Amino acid sequence: MSNGPGPERPLARADWRQMLVIGIIASALGIAAGLLIDWFPVAASREAKPIDTLWDVLIICSVPVFVLVVTVVLFSVWKFRMRPGEELMDGPPIHGNTRLEIVWTAIPAIMLVALCTYAFLVLRDVERADAGQPVQVRVVGQQFAWTFYYKVGGKEVSAPELYVPINRQVEFTLQSKDVLHDFWVPSFRIKKDAVPGIDVKYRVTPNRIGNYSIVCAELCGLGHSTMRGTAHVLTQAAYDAQLKKLAAGPAKAPPAQGGGPDGKALFVSSGCNGCHTLKDAGASGTTGPDLDNVLKGKDPAFIKESITDPNKEIAQGYSGGIMPGNFGTTLSGAEIDALVKYLSDVTKGG
Numbered sequence: 364m365s366n367g368p369g370p371e372r373p374l375a376r377a378d379w380r381q382m383l384v385i386g387i388i389a390s391a392l393g394i395a396a397g398l399l400i401d402w403f404p405v406a407a408s409r410e411a412k413p414i415d416t417l418w419d420v421l422i423i424c425s426v427p428v429f430v431l432v433v434t435v436v437l438f439s440v441w442k443f444r445m446r447p448g449e450e451l452m453d454g455p456p457i458h459g460n461t462r463l464e465i466v467w468t469a470i471p472a473i474m475l476v477a478l479c480t481y482a483f484l485v486l487r488d489v490e491r492a493d494a495g496q497p498v499q500v501r502v503v504g505q506q507f508a509w510t511f512y513y514k515v516g517g518k519e520v521s522a523p524e525l526y527v528p529i530n531r532q533v534e535f536t537l538q539s540k541d542v543l544h545d546f547w548v549p550s551f552r553i554k555k556d557a558v559p560g561i562d563v564k565y566r567v568t569p570n571r572i573g574n575y576s577i578v579c580a581e582l583c584g585l586g587h588s589t590m591r592g593t594a595h596v597l598t599q600a601a602y603d604a605q606l607k608k609l610a611a612g613p614a615k616a617p618p619a620q621g622g623g624p625d626g627k628a629l630f631v632s633s634g635c636n637g638c639h640t641l642k643d644a645g646a647s648g649t650t651g652p653d654l655d656n657v658l659k660g661k662d663p664a665f666i667k668e669s670i671t672d673p674n675k676e677i678a679q680g681y682s683g684g685i686m687p688g689n690f691g692t693t694l695s696g697a698e699i700d701a702l703v704k705y706l707s708d709v710t711k712g713g
């Protein structure tokens with residue numbers, strides 16, 4: 364027996380046309396499946412359409428690449444597998460086949476450049492600013508709630524939910540009080556990180572009346588999955604009425620006694636309402652315990668400890684480590700006292 368290269372295996376075992384036909388049929392099925400799957404929730408912004416079209420084009424281009432590679436691999440395993448008696452044989456050498464190398468370099472390169480160019484044009488299109496002043500909404504994230512600030516007249520009012528008018532460009536200014544969050548309304552299709560210390564902006568033009576979910580899309584702590592909210596796309600009239608209501612709300616509340624910080628306002632501005640239920644503040648969060656229940660009859664010392672050292676005692680049915688433990692440092696002593704007094708007062712009664 365010689366030690367040199369063995370004889371070649373028979374080359375023309377397979378019909379390449381057969382492989383091509385299998386590949387084309389599989390690609391067509393793959394593209395059809397990719398386009399039929401409902402990947403996204405209902406589209407509610409002007410930007411959603413070009414983004415969804417881009418997605419479809421990516422499916423149409425990438426599915427055949429995947430399917431053809433898999434087809435060639437499986438077809439080769441099937442047709443070119445070693446038969447008994449071929450142990451010492453080898454396939455024909457293709458090293459140095461310049462034409463093949465040019466083809467398999469050029470095709471992906473052309474596809475990548477074309478898709479990147481198209482994606483860039485879509486990005487430029489969806490980031491385009493309309494003429495005129497956009498509706499401004501300041502979006503503040505914190506563990507684990509969103510608060511939205513609107514300009515009404517000269518002052519700013521806040522709400523735990525997002526209200527935007529239909530068919531007007533809205534500019535969000537994203538901010539964070541603690542860690543990275545990511546403001547995402549899947550129906551609007553656009554999302555960006557809220558980064559502590561800087562203002563991140565993006566524009567969106569809602570074009571469909573309805574309520575859509577808001578999701579935090581950046582892992583931000585144990586309560587990340589509960590950091591949800593609702594975006595309300597309203598008619599201009601309903602939007603104006605909503606802002607008027609928000610602006611009137613706090614003004615009607617009795618002023619804080621003794622001129623100190625307003626406990627009820629702190630309850631909202633600190634984001635407590637995002638996670639807790641408290642009837643007096645109109646809060647209905649379910650991430651943390653229902654304060655109307657767990658604080659009923661508790662003394663102020665217990666309430667204070669629950670705010671500044673939330674993991675010391677955990678209400679039955681809830682887990683430790685979810686409520687931020689830094690309220691003792693982010694709120695001043697006077698603010699904590701006002702919050703404790705407020706919570707103590709509103710949970711006292713039966």
Ligand code: CUA
Pocket residue numbers: 504505506507543544545579580581582583584586587588590
């Ligand atoms: Cu905030 Cu995840």
